[in-house]
Amino acid sequence: MPEVFVSRIDDFAEGDRRIVFHGGLEIGVFHWQGTYYAYENQCLHQGGPCCEGVIMHKVEDVLAPDKTWLGQRFSADEAHFVCPWHGYEYDIRTGECVGNRKLRLKSFEVLRRGDDLYVVAS
């Protein structure tokens, strides 16, 4: 299975990402909270470069115990990357489309070889 070089580990900062190419395939690799995640850079909506969009934390409604609405906040745990074409949001840890979690981006294995990172492009 083809292993595609992503980055030297020291050059790949927390919160950063890389887009790597293999044949006609584009893969977005994220370094997020100590873990590496890799997904196909093709939005499930209209094919946009979803891995190249902004990263934003999930927006949550805040409800009181009596179910009244108090406001909104950003999630402390869940972050999304957002397709820059239309705004489809994906869970950075799972590749699930957060509007419908039955939809999920194709994911790829990320390997560490010495000081380097590779993604398995298959």
Next chain:
Amino acid sequence: MEIQPNDFRRMSVEEFDTTKLLAHASKQSKERGYERFPIVDVDSHHYENESMPEILEYLDDPVLKQLATATARPNAKNARILNTMVGYQDMGGRIPRYGLRSFEKTPAGQTQRDAALTKRWMDAVGVDVAVLFPTPMLALGVHPQVEVEIALSRAYNRWLCEKVLAHEKRLVSMLYLPFNDPDATYQFVKEFGEKKGVVGFLITSTRYRPVHANQYMKTYALLEEMGLPIAFHGSYHWHDQAQGMLNRFISVHALGFVWYNMIHLANWVINGIPERFPKLKVIWLESGLAWIPFMMQRFDNEYMMRTSEAPALKKLPSDYMRDMYWASQPMEITDMGLLQETMRVINAETQLVYSSDYPHWDFDLPSTIYDLPFLSETAKRNILGGNADRLFNLKLGTKKLANVA
């Protein structure tokens, strides 16, 4: 400059480029063979507010011109004579092209910046001819001063004709009508109807004027005589009392863009305007498709019981609607079966025309049509270009103007 941790193909913010942003669209164009047939986009946009200093130069009234120019300082891109809408089209920065557009470079020279940017995305997407509309002026119909609507839209129309349409064979437009003044509306058709690149006229739907008012009949007659279509373009209006009850932009956008077109369509059909002007072609823009079967069923059902209230009609309301043209965007592709039925009831193969709405946040690529599994190749090509070619008499035939390299 740093606005978000994005990585647009290794572009810095200052290097933002539409061609790179739409690289995946270009790939789709090649994979689907768009070089084999023309694509016409019947609803696309530019940001006329960014050319406002040029447009204001076309104002005739010296007092209004001085007022508009003075209030535009120090940042002329935010001309305060133009009313604006509360809204969050860019989703809080999630759609970065809104914020980055002003950094995009265009070549110095003959090509006007809006035209250069428009042709850039047209080539990337595979569009040959685009019908170009403004953006903030979609709300001009609710400007509190009718005389400003007339003056500003006339200045815009003159600017667009002289600076853009006169020089660009791939760009056409249906020009803005100041519908709050029926006489000015009529005069606009006479003044601009034969200008190069003018393929019809536009009513921005967000306004409070009934389309069946007698004062408009002379305009409809003139349009029919000239063979020019009339189009209604949806948009939202959060200050509308009903829409004001909605607390999120998603709700205002989803309903607002359909709401005014529903009102205008109801008045248009029930008052028998299609019987009075049977050759006048009507196009409905940016309301998607899901509302059409709703309106057909709703009005057919009531018409059968209350026929006496619509005596001008000689057939069912839905039959008149089947003679109209419908722009595809934003096409609701959430239930393929419902979409297929919708296309069946509107006779999509002859009446549906592709629209992108680019560069707005909910644009649709040609692949939204081309990839539909239930359409024949002929139907796809008609919807993507053939129907609009005939509707606007563009005489494209099989010519391909876009650079789908």
